[in-house]
Amino acid sequence: MDLLSELFSAGVWDTEPPEMPNWIKWIHRNMSENHCDICLRLDECWFSYDNKPTYPHHQYCHCILEPLSYDEVLNNATSISDYSKFDPYLFDPENLYQHGKQKMFENWGYTIEDSQWLKEEFEKQALEKYVSGEYKLGLLNKYGQRISIRIEIPRKDKKDTVSFISGWMVWPNGKINLSTPYGGE
Ligand SMILES: [Zn+2]
Ligand SMILES: [Zn+2]
Structure with a gap:
């Protein structure tokens, strides 16, 4: 049982609450x-x-x-990602960034039209994982502390899911901000 369900049932059934x-x-x-x-x-x-x-x-x-x-x-923790991280950065319609990452997403059935959905899904999953402590500390320098968070999305071309690493920057007051939508498998 995850922590939120444990908290809920402790409230409902008056059992020992889990440790915070x-x-x-x-x-x-x-x-x-x-x-x-x-x-x-x-x-x-x-x-x-x-x-x-x-x-x-x-x-x-x-x-x-x-x-x-x-x-x-x-x-109070929040996660935000700029729409531009997906459109145009990730899907790169003008071939400006030339990272080729859009090919994977296109293989999984996603297009630039899905940018808004992806943005919201990334924010939702990253926030859940951040508050659960499920992140990996990455590079820390004078620009800040990066963390990586695994994102899982359904494939649209077949019944399956794919997961990969996304990169976030930690900001004050519980805020994380998407820096790299796809940072590796
Ligand atoms: Zn110092
Ligand atoms: Zn110090």
């Missing part, structure tokens, strides 16, 4: 003149306690981890 996942808010404190680009980017970002950037991040890192209630995570 631990989440933290990364806080960068200004303790010196030299601001560290990386810690500044992590400021106010939310992570599952078990799946956060290395902490302390380096020698003399003054950052702290503030506990975050799981209610706040469930109620």
Whole structure:
């Protein structure tokens, strides 16, 4: 049973509620003149306690981890993806980006007409996985912390599903933003 169903049945049947996942808010404190680009980017970002950037991040890192209630995570985390990540970027109708990624989606029966559906589906699945802690930490640098999230969509040409990795950037206050719709199998 997943956590949300467990919470629900605990409420309905008055059974022992499941343990809440631990989440933290990364806080960068200004303790010196030299601001560290990386810690500044992590400021106010939310992570599952078990799946956060290395902490302390380096020698003399003054950052702290503030506990975050799981209610706040469930109620306030958001995921967004720009429509342009699909149209024109992914389907690349003008052959501007030349990454060839649209060929896979077209093989699975998708066209540029599906961009809005894909955008909403990516946002929905990524948010569910983010709040469940089901993401992988990727590159962290002065532009921010990337995470990767597996997306699964039905094939339109036959009864089957395909899954692949999408890339997201973590922003403050529980927001994740799609950077790469298809980042590999
Ligand atoms: Zn730092
Ligand atoms: Zn720091």
